[in-house]
Amino acid sequence: QVRLVESGGGLVQAGDSLTLSCIASGVGVSRAPMAWFRQAPGREREFVAAIDWVGSYRDYGDFVKDRFTISRETDRNTVLTLEMNSLEPEDTAAYFCAARSPQASISYTSSPWEYWGQGTQVTVSA
Secondary structure, rough: OOEEEEEOOOOOOOOOOOEEEEEEEOHHHHOEEEEEEEEEOOOOEEEEEEEOOOEEEEEEEEHHHEEEEEEEEOOOOOEEEEEEEOHHHOOOOOEEEEOHHHHHHOOOOOOOOOOEEEEEEEEEEO
């Protein structure tokens, strides 16, 4: 069983930075691709960033525009991090950590991702 627990959300002002973390535990998660998605009220869940299990391939949603960085580190558990800079009010959403099965491919839509965290809220004021 894979468990994902996000933290780090909060209320910030436009232009500020914020770092989200996701602690992933469970069999095989260290060999699984992981991603961040976000969902604003009334909108579909949106791809933010993903990283392969090795950590050598990363990709971002078009709206990121070099403002965010995804990374991962594995010790006893796997910690997925999303560093967000130059935040804008449009970045306001619940941010979710996701994982697939070991060695699966990265998907840019939410449905293939099998495991999800509970989400952490990011609110950016103008």
